[in-house]
Amino acid sequence: MALIPTTILTGFLGAGKTTLLNRILQEPHGFKIAVIENEFGQENIDNEILVQDGTEQIVEMNNGCICCTVRGDLIVALTALAQRRRDGELQFDHVVIETTGLANPGPVAQTFFIDEEVAIDYLVDAIITVVDAKHAMHQLDTYEEAQRQIGFADKLLLSKTDLVSADELAILIERIKRINPRAPVSTADFGRVAIADVLDLRGFNLNDKLELDPDFIAAQEHEHAQHDHACETHCTQDHEHTHDHHHSHHSDNIAAFVFKSERPFNTEKLDEFLGSIVQVFGPRMLRYKGVLWMDGADRKVVFQGVHQIMGSDIGGKWGENESRSSKMVFIGQNLPKETFILGLEQCLV
Numbered sequence: 633m634a635l636i637p638t639t640i641l642t643g644f645l646g647a648g649k650t651t652l653l654n655r656i657l658q659e660p661h662g663f664k665i666a667v668i669e670n671e672f673g674q675e676n677i678d679n680e681i682l683v684q685d686g687t688e689q690i691v692e693m694n695n696g697c698i699c700c701t702v703r704g705d706l707i708v709a710l711t712a713l714a715q716r717r718r719d720g721e722l723q724f725d726h727v728v729i730e731t732t733g734l735a736n737p738g739p740v741a742q743t744f745f746i747d748e749e750v751a752i753d754y755l756v757d758a759i760i761t762v763v764d765a766k767h768a769m770h771q772l773d774t775y776e777e778a779q780r781q782i783g784f785a786d787k788l789l790l791s792k793t794d795l796v797s798a799d800e801l802a803i804l805i806e807r808i809k810r811i812n813p814r815a816p817v818s819t820a821d822f823g824r825v826a827i828a829d830v831l832d833l834r835g836f837n838l839n840d841k842l843e844l845d846p847d848f849i850a851a852q853e854h855e856h857a858q859h860d861h862a863c864e865t866h867c868t869q870d871h872e873h874t875h876d877h878h879h880s881h882h883s884d885n886i887a888a889f890v891f892k893s894e895r896p897f898n899t900e901k902l903d904e905f906l907g908s909i910v911q912v913f914g915p916r917m918l919r920y921k922g923v924l925w926m927d928g929a930d931r932k933v934v935f936q937g938v939h940q941i942m943g944s945d946i947g948g949k950w951g952e953n954e955s956r957s958s959k960m961v962f963i964g965q966n967l968p969k970e971t972f973i974l975g976l977e978q979c980l981v
């Protein structure tokens with residue numbers, strides 16, 4: 633059987649990966665795509681955001697980041713998908729892996745070369761990196777992960793160009809071309825891209841990656857020391873509120889916490905609270921998102937943001953037998969979790 637082309641979709645927190653993936657899944661391109669979703673923070677909100685018509689196979693991996701802690705799970709997910717395809721249980725001709733916003737795409741791509749079982753069935757089609765035109769300058773100044781994601785890309789897609797001036801965009805493009813002169817750059821306005829720009833690119837060139845990192849295919853046991861400086865930092869995940877525990881090793885001080893409630897929110901109180909908290913802590917709020925139960929609403933509300941840019945959408949209807957609740961994930965640097973949790977509790981009906 634021919635190898636299954638796999639796209640590794642990366643980009644910093646909130647860059648627009650899920651938006652792009654949703655577009656890809658909705659386009660009538662004829663590809664049958666299996667998706668592997670990995671999120672930073674133990675709650676998978678993207679699952680609610682991704683449009684699913686039942687034809688895609690979506691595998692969630694939320695208990696760590698696939699570039700480090702759950703790489704074994706990635707191998708299991710890939711080999712299980714291939715087996716089910718061989719058995720005729722699933723039909724797909726392409727896999728898209730959406731990594732966490734903090735993932736180093738290097739070790740993810742490496743899996744396809746060093747794990748024999750994976751290598752039998754799959755090949756890396758391309759590493760596609762979504763770059764948030766509004767926030768990338770700051771992300772590149774501050775986070776190694778953002779630089780690596782651009783450095784490893786075979787194709788770069790600029791999102792949120794609607795939020796910046798032509799001059800700002802030109803400066804950013806110049807900078808990302810300096811980091812990665814090989815990868816073509818194009819724009820993806822709310823994920824709008826031609827399918828030929830994202831699937832079947834055959835853009836992954838091992839020689840390029842070896843030039844970027846001569847130890848690219850080095851033995852796994854050396855990989856953390858050699859590739860993943862961010863993985864040397866201590867665990868920063870914070871899980872107290874959900875009693876869930878897992879470790880993730882990424883940039884110092886970046887932590888995720890979850891708020892959950894089985895009481896509805898009062899819309900005005902919540903709007904006011906979120907508006908004010910974003911004013912104060914926005915610069916440190918790297919990513920936040922949630923699926924909310926609003927008092928009196930018969931549909932879910934999906935809310936999300938990156939720094940000060942926050943928005944909400946009407947989501948799906950609550951199922952008849954679904955118990956209503958809200959869950960929110962906040963990912964940021966040194967965020968005062970207690971202030972957030974207490975404030976949110978005060979917005980409940």
Ligand SMILES: Nc1nc2c(ncn2[C@@H]2O[C@H](COP(=O)(O)OP(=O)(O)OP(=O)(O)O)[C@@H](O)[C@H]2O)c(=O)[nH]1
Binds near residue numbers: 643644647652821822
């Ligand atoms: N203005 C603007 N907003 C965009 C664009 N693309 C995505 N967004 C918004 O950016 C926010 C984050 O988008 P997602 O697609 O969820 O980002 P992500 O990279 O999947 O985020 P994480 O996986 O949570 O890190 C959402 O509110 C999107 O609607 C764009 O081109 N312009």
